[in-house]
Structures are given as structure tokens and as C-alpha cells.
Amino acid sequence: MKSHSLPLTVENFLLTFKEYFTVWLNQILYYNHVYEQLTFDQFKSFDLIIYKNRNPQLQGYIEQLIVNVINQLIINQKQSQSKQRQKQKKQQETFNGLYGINCLVYHSTNNTVVRQYTINFHEFIINLNETINELKLHDKDEDNSAIINIESLNWDEIYTQYSTILFHHIQQLKIHEKSLIEERQQDLEVDDLFFKITVDVDQSLYINNYGNWVRLKRDGNRDNDSRDNETQCIFEPIGDVNLELLNFNCYNKVFT
DSSP, X not given: OOOTTSOOBHHHHXXXXXXXXXXXXXXXXXXXXXXXGGGEEEEEETXXXXXXXXXXXXXXXXXXXXXXXXXXXXXXXXXXXXXXXXXXXXXXXXXXXXXXXXXXXXXXTTTEEEEEEEEEEOOOOSOGGGTOSOOOTTOOSOOOSOBOOOTTOOHHHHHHHHHHHHHXXXXXXXXHHHXXXXXXXXXXXXXXXXXXXXXXXXXXXXXXXXXXOOOOOOOTTGGGTTSOTTOOEEEXXXXXXXXXXXXXXXXXXXXX
């Protein structure tokens, strides 16, 4: 969707993040062989050659997932009624209830997580619900969202940052794929990988259930509940995106 003719509105800004997330997740599924690689088509996005699964149900799930995250946790951060709300009210402008989005790749036969890919969000500086009502799928209505007027933010900067972090993401995934292929040559049972998405949010946030989300208890062992105490974790930093309105870093965890 890259086009210098597009106005830099909040809606177009969020649609570009939606595109980034779709590319980010599809590359994880492709290079981890979660689905047959023949079911992926080659595209160009953010000036990179990428792969996108052509299964309409999977792509519908991914699109609905990220639209739900954007609408419920980026545009509309709703705190639940609690005793702590008054204390948090003073910090409302900088309160960041969305901590991160995780893609966990695991063995479907025993639920053992082998790799975790994370988008870790930083503080949200501006309350976006005052600039856009809602992001909709396949919405052809007129864009009535606010124009972004930040001196350091333009389409070139946005695409450069997304392209850079996706490049490093893909390079690391190629390393994971090489290890995966070697493992499968030694053990045919490795061919059982699947994925699940978890979204880390603050417990004070109220989330509507139109996306059929299930709230899980946040704890220190959530990343590798099925692993034993001897499991080792390799941390892989990927990079940062700093776009004023939306800031995050990406990293991976590999469990051995």
C-alpha cells in the first residue's frame, strides 16, 4: 500500500502497521514450515520479497486478529472498574495496557514450545481514540481520521523502519529454518509444529469478547509452561521501531 499520494492519516498509519503484522506473522509460519511452503505465494512488501499463505481462512483469522488488537488495545484502551482506577487515572495519558503480541511455535503432539516471536510495545504517548473511531476490515468509506502532523514522521521514515526490522526478522528466520531442516533429517517427529497467538495486556483493561478471546492468567512461566527446569532459552533481539505514535521492539526466544 506504499504511496506518497496517500495522506498520512491515523487510519492509513494503522493500516500500514496491520500490513507489517501480517507480513511478520506470515514469515514465521513460512520459515517454520507450520504449513506446507507450497501453500504460500511470493509477494513484495516494504521493498522486500515476502511469502503470504493463500488460505483464505488463515488470512481472515490473521486480519481479524490484528484489527481486534488495533481497535481494542491501541485505539480504545478501556480500563476495568477497579479500586486501582483512581490511581491510574492520573497516569492515563501514558498508561500502556498493551504489553506485547507473541507467536508461539510448538509441537502439537506434546504442546512443547520451541520458539517465541514477540512484538513488545512501548508507551503510547497519544490517545488515538480521539483521532479515529474504529478500523474496519474492507472499509471503503471515506477516511475521516485525523491527519498526522509530526515533523519527524513521514511515509519514507515509516517504510524504512518497517522494512529494516522485517529484513532482520527474515534473516533470523532463515537461521531457524536451517536448524529445523537439520532436526527433521534426524527426527521425523519434528514435523508436527503449529502456532498460537497470545496478547499480553494489563489486567485492568476491559476487553470485549467479540473476537472470542480467552483471558489467561499472566505469570512468569507463561512463555514455556510445558518445558522442564533444564530447558535453556536463547534470546535474540531483532530491532526497534520508533514512530512517535507507535513504538515497539521485536525479539525471539529459542528454547533448547
